[in-house]
Amino acid sequence: MRKRAVSVLALLAAMQAPLRVQAAEAVDAVDATGSTDAAQEKALDDIVITGAHTSSFRAEVVQVGAFRNQSLLDTPLTIAIVPRALLDAQGAQGLEDALRNTPGVTQQxxxxxxxxxxxxxxxxxxxxxxxxxxxxxxxxNLGPIPIENKQRVELLKGVSALYYGISTPSGIVNVVTKRAGSDPVTSFTMNGDGNGSFGSGFDIGREFGDHNEYGARVNGYASRIGTPVNDVDGRRWLMSGAFDWRATERLTFKLDTEYYRREMDEPGGVTLPSAVGAKNGVGGTITLPAVPDPTKRYAPLNSPYNTWATNVVGRADYAITDDWSARAEFGVASTRRQRTIANLGSVNLTTGAGTISGTYTPDQEYRNQNLRLEVSGKVETGPINHELLVGFSRNRQTQEDQHQQSYTAVKQNLYDPVDIPYDSLRFTTTKLNAGSVNIDTGGYIMDMAHLGENWLLIAGARYVDYDTASAAKNFAVTTVTPTAGLVYKLTPKSSLYTTYIEGLESAGTAPDGTTNAGSILDPVVSKQFEVGGRMEVAGAMVSLAYFHINRGLAYTDSSNTYVVNGRAVHQGVEASVQGDILPDVSVMLGGQYLDAVQENTGIAAQDGKRVENTPRWSGSVFAEYHPDFLGGVALNAGIYYTGDRAAEAQNRAYLPAYTTLSLGASYKTNVQQNALTLRVNADNVTNERYWATGGSTLYAGMPATVRFSATLDL
Incomplete structure (x- = not known):
């Protein structure tokens, strides 16, 4: 295991060290001056960037789950990291902007x-x-998660059961908040776009106290949202705080709070057409309409889609000895949503005539209460050094009763939509979607055994006790899910790995629009095998991995019921290059080949077919050129490709492949000794028309959009 250049405490539990200090070599963990002074070194367990933004896209340290502060070279899974420098260069405003940089991610x-x-x-x-x-x-995530107060976004791909318990094997998206560091931060931003959006925000961070034992980072943002869709706009707000207290050299406390609200109009989607010639829902053909003009609105005017979210988490870390530490963490996430569904269906593809139908649910309320207790430390048994992690977690999910109102279908046209006043809708029936309570309780243990300087053996298991209770049914299951891995360090800057992980996943909640909407399906077992390698080349990290996932298959069947039936096998290869390929060129490049196939469904027309909404090929490349001779000017460009996707389980239609192009530039200068950064970014500059989502409801991707911003660092 490579030793870090700067440390305050010994390396504790590489897979989950509550009091592990930062890697000085990690580019995105260093402040704008490149320094790592004593105050910053004591920023326990969190990556901190202070002062102005750096230009490097390089990331070497992981912050997600059991891998917190683990070197990428020692992490035996595929993890995509989108640092703040990359988010800034792209003018990113949400998770959609961040995750387009990692291949194989679509929307549904x-x-x-x-x-x-x-x-x-x-x-x-x-x-x-x-x-x-x-x-x-x-x-x-029932409303877009803001990233103005986030330092980075990570996507841990695949099964992640050991640390996170019940979750689908798609991956874990981790958003890391900005924190106070040794350098004060005072930053003000104004931004907007060509659609009429306009917003402003602030970012203030300070350490204070006699020994800088306190830290506070406060962010705020508000904006009007304009969109290219006719008469579809909204507003959003964010307020957050990240607070730190180093009570003693061994005891620290952290508190993170954020509140965000979004008021938006539903633009309306297109229902996947029914199959012609099908018998009992099997066979036949589906003809998709051409991708419509993305500026058209199909939903009634001012159809509300509003969300409110509050997230609070507190944490205490205590270094029992130099080699053992403990952590206690408790948090609550609460979200409320008012949602209108307005789907255009039964469309005559010649004339465009169809009908809008859907529902309005004014009272969707969800709550997660999460408790985690951990002890980690080091033990030596002869020549083997063990890093141990023992933990307990409990997540209680509640969903309140929902009264969903349906309205009488109204005429609409795909090619020439008309304005439909929302007040003219006639709500005819109210359906009660009964609430539910899910409790995921687990105990876990992991051992990372260092066998000499080159071998790292990982073994762990999680005991799962999962209960679901609702008006429709109760379900309980207990099981043990194992994790095993092996990392071999070829050189100090390269490694090979292999892992096997099992996990219990919720098959999900039946989506709105299905006959069993709101129903929670029984959990199923997922299994994943992955083998890969990483290497540092120049100033970049190069990664390559093969993965194989076998899981229960959940989909909307021919009777429009969300079911679990059969298995899905997802296997493929993923590669990435991230960092500085030249001193003045930063890149993030990734590609994925995915073969996702359905098996044992009992339906001949479905077995062997591709899983819906899964592109075989996908990839992206984003590069920024920032040479010194341009005097503070940086230029960037991005290309994003998504291959064709099966529109539904029987593969009777495919959504066409598409490629979008982005261009951007920034200029950094000083105004009265204060740093000023001006940015402009243009997305989909070729005005490509494409289906942005798959699944039962299709939405067109956005046309060419230009965004701009100005940030003043005092």
């Missing part, structure tokens, strides 16, 4: 303007289990 069934329903490696990310704040708290 909801408009990206209102929410992000991500799919990774062909597996849907559960909105209530697969998104984490600062590596632990499960936040609820």
């Amino acid at each position: 069934s909801t408009s990206p303007l209102t929410s992000n329903n991500f799919v990774s490696r062909g597996v849907l990310m559960n909105a209530r289990t697969n998104y984490r704040l600062n590596g632990s708290l499960p936040i609820i």
Whole structure:
């Protein structure tokens, strides 16, 4: 195991060290001056960037889950890291902008303007289990997660059961908040776009106290949201705080709070057409409409899609000895949503005539309560050095009763939509979607055994006790899910690895629009095998991995019921290059080949077919050129490719492949000794028309959009 250049405490539990200090060599862990002074070295367990933004896209240290502060070279799984420098260069404003930099990520069934329903490696990310704040708290992704207060975004791909318990094997999205560091931060931003958006925000961070034992980082942002879709706009707000207290040299406390609100209009989607010539829902053909003009709105005017989210998590870390430490963490994530569904179906592809139908649910409320207790430390048994992690976690999910109102279908046209006043809708029936309570309790143990300087053996297991209770059914299961891995360090800058992981995943909640909407399906077992390698080349990290996932198959069947039936096998190869390939050129490049196939469904027309919404080929490349001779000017460009995707389980239609192009530039200068950064970014500059989402409801991707911003660092 490579030793870090700067440390305050000995390396504790490489897979999960509550009091491990930062890697001085990690580019995105160093402040703008490149220094790592004593105050910053004591920033326990969190990557901190202070002062102005760096230009490097390089990332060497992981902050997600059991891998917190682990070197990428010692991490035996595929992890995509999108650092703040890359987010800034792209003018990113949400998770959609961040995750487009990692291959194999698509969206499903909801408009990206209102929410992000991500799919990774062909597996849907559960909105209530697969998104984490600062590596632990499960936040609820039913409205776009803001990133103005985030330092980086990580995607741990595949099964992650040991640390996170019940979650789908798509991956874990971890958002890491900005924290106070040794250099004060005072930053003000104004931004907007060509669609009429306009917003402003602030970022203030300070350490204070006689010995800088306190730290506070406060962020705020508010904006009007303009979109290219006719009469679809909104507003959003964010307020957050990250607070630190180093009570003693051994005891630290952290508190993170954030509140964000978004008021938005639903633009309306297109229901996947029915198959012509099908018998009992099997066979036949589906003809998709051409991708419509993305500026058209199909939903009634001012159809509300509003979300409110509050996330709070507190943590205490105590260094029992130089080699043993303990952590206690408790958090609550609460989200409320008002949602209109407005789907255009029964479309005559010649004339465009169809009908809008859907529902309005004014009272969707969700809550996660998460507790985690851990002890980690080091033990030597002869020539073997063990880094041990023992933990307990309990996540209680509640969903309140929901009264969903349906409205009478109204006429609409795909090619020439008309304005439909929302007040003119006639709500006819109210359906009660009964609430539920899910409790995921687990105990876990992991041993990372260092066999000499080159071998790292990983073994662990999680005991799972999972209960679901609702008006419709109760379900309980207990099981043990193992984890095993092996890392071989070829050189100090290269490694090979292999892992095997089992996990219990929720098959999900039946989506709105299905006959069993809101129903929670029984959990199923997922298994993953992965083998790969990493190497540092010049100033970049190069990664290559093969993965194989076998899981229960969940989909919407021919009777529009969300079911678990059969198995899905997802296997493929993923490669990436991230960092500085030249002193003045930073890149993030990734590609994925994915073969996702359905098996044992009992339906001949479905077995052997591709899993819906899974592109075989996908990839992206983003590069920024920032030479000194341009005097503070940086130029960038990005290309994003998504291959064709099966539109539904029987593969009776395919969504065409598409490629989008982005261009951007920035200029950094000084105004009265204060740093000023001006940026402009243009997305989809070729005005490509494409389906942005797969699944039962299709939404068109956005046309060419220009964004701009100005940031003043005082």
